[in-house]
Amino acid sequence: MRLLKILQRLLAALPVALGVAVLAFLFLRFLPGDPVEIMLGDTQVSKQQIAELRHQLNLDQPIGAQLIHFFGQLAHGQLGTSIVKDESVTKLIGNALPATIELTFATVVVALLIALPVGILSAIHQGSWLDRAVLSGALLGISMPSFWFGLLLILFFAVEVHLLPTSGRISSTLLVDRRTGFMLVDTLLAGDPRAFVDAVKHLVLPALTLGVVFAAVLARVVRSSMIEALHRQYVTTARAKGVREAGVIVKHALRNALIPAVTVAGLQIGELLGGNMIVETIFAWPGVGRLVVNSIFARDYVVVQGAVMLYAITYVAVNLLVDVIYTFLNPRIVL
Numbered sequence: 001m002r003l004l005k006i007l008q009r010l011l012a013a014l015p016v017a018l019g020v021a022v023l024a025f026l027f028l029r030f031l032p033g034d035p036v037e038i039m040l041g042d043t044q045v046s047k048q049q050i051a052e053l054r055h056q057l058n059l060d061q062p063i064g065a066q067l068i069h070f071f072g073q074l075a076h077g078q079l080g081t082s083i084v085k086d087e088s089v090t091k092l093i094g095n096a097l098p099a100t101i102e103l104t105f106a107t108v109v110v111a112l113l114i115a116l117p118v119g120i121l122s123a124i125h126q127g128s129w130l131d132r133a134v135l136s137g138a139l140l141g142i143s144m145p146s147f148w149f150g151l152l153l154i155l156f157f158a159v160e161v162h163l164l165p166t167s168g169r170i171s172s173t174l175l176v177d178r179r180t181g182f183m184l185v186d187t188l189l190a191g192d193p194r195a196f197v198d199a200v201k202h203l204v205l206p207a208l209t210l211g212v213v214f215a216a217v218l219a220r221v222v223r224s225s226m227i228e229a230l231h232r233q234y235v236t237t238a239r240a241k242g243v244r245e246a247g248v249i250v251k252h253a254l255r256n257a258l259i260p261a262v263t264v265a266g267l268q269i270g271e272l273l274g275g276n277m278i279v280e281t282i283f284a285w286p287g288v289g290r291l292v293v294n295s296i297f298a299r300d301y302v303v304v305q306g307a308v309m310l311y312a313i314t315y316v317a318v319n320l321l322v323d324v325i326y327t328f329l330n331p332r333i334v335l
Contacts, residue, residue, distance in 0.1 A: 006324065013316045020312035024305050025070050026063075057083070057302075079306035084298045089306040093288060097310075098181030099169060100280070100287035103210070104272040106203050108265070110211025111218055115261075118215070119222025120249065123257075126227055134219060141216025147278045150209035154282075157205060167284035170199045206283040210276060214268050221264045225257035232256070259326060266322035270315040 036054050054060045058069050073080060079089035122134040157164040169183045170176065174195045176186050184203070187196040229235065230253050238248045280289035288307060295303035 006320070009320050009323070013320065016316055017309070017313055021071075021074065021309055022067070024308040024312075025067060079309065080302040082295075082300055082303050084295070084300045084303075089303050092291060092303060093306055093310060095181065096286060096288045096291045099183075099285060100273060100276075100289065102169075102182050102184060103203065103206055103276075103280070103285060103287060104269060106207035107210040107214060107272055108269060110207050111214035111265075111268075114212070114215035115218035115222055119219040119261075120226055120254065122219070122223045123226030123230060124249070131223075134223065138216045138220045138223075141213055142220075144213065144216075146209055146213050146276070147282055149212065150205070150279055150282045153205050153209060164205050165202050166205070167202075169202050169286065170195065171202075174198055206279055206285055209279050209283075210272065214272075217268065218261060218264060221261045222257065225260045226253055229253040229257040262322055262325050266318050270318040273314045273318065 036050055036057070036059065051060070058066050061069070070080075077090065079093070081087065082089055082092055085092065118134055122131045125131050154166050158166040165171070170187075174192075176183070176190050176192065176195050179186050179189055183199045184196065187199050226249075230249075232253075235248055235252050238252050239245075243252075276287075277289035277293050279285070280287045281293050284290070288310065292304060292307045295301075295307070
């Protein structure tokens with residue numbers, strides 16, 4: 001039954017993904033200015049070269065014909081060809097996606113390691129100095145721009161103490177066979193512990209930059225949800241039955257308190273998987289976010305169009321996953 005519901009939700013999400021595809025297609029074509037002239041910039045080209053490029057992009061056809069051609073490419077799993085790099089957009093995004101997924105996973109680990117214990121302890125000791133410190137720290141983390149925090153980390157850990165690298169996924173002097181695209185996995189498969197440690201060091205700063213801000217949001221949600229759960233009747237009943245306090249907190253209160261936290265985490269993870277443009281650019285992290293930024297500056301709108309679709313599909317998939325997790329946390333919830 002649950003599998004059937006999931007399939008129904010996937011089918012219901014299909015029109016949303018198609019709608020985003022149409023909007024991304026139309027908006028990029030209705031932007032002010034001629035896309036061909038923007039791509040060519042100030043270079044001296046003939047009218048024939050302009051016409052050839054316009055024909056290559058199918059911009060010399062009516063909007064309806066362009067849209068049909070676009071969906072024809074989607075049906076074959078293609079998002080078009082990059083104007084600047086003359087490569088398949090699917091391949092470019094596919095090459096950049098493992099770096100973004102790896103950074104997202106590390107960010108989530110950092111956020112959970114901080115937010116869960118801090119939020120739980122703050123709720124248990126509500127009104128104490130610890131609770132006030134957590135609230136103040138969370139407010140600071142939420143208010144703090146990620147790019148500013150990232151620069152502070154670079155100044156301290158890279159410039160002052162020379163402990164961590166500032167950019168990239170691995171040192172240029174280390175050669176690792178890219179089998180999966182995930183640097184940590186590839187270094188382990190290569191059996192090179194030095195390369196693995198180096199890859200971890202490169203991952204620390206961007207993961208901390210995103211993870212601390214993520215944790216600040218999540219800790220406040222966990223705290224408020226735990227406070228509410230700890231005052232529920234089932235918690236009082238569990239305590240009256242002689243259940244240990246640790247069991248009351250983990251088994252009874254936390255499980256129900258995680259539902260709002262999962263919602264917030266899902267939204268944050270969807271954003272991270274879409275590619276955090278600013279942080280990836282600051283740390284020269286070769287993920288989807290940095291690919292999009294470079295494509296915007298290069299006026300490679302075909303890549304931007306593909307990335308927008310990826311963002312939409314990512315959010316749809318993550319929201320569906322969040323709904324499925326709800327059913328495990330609380331069996332009374334149905335898809």
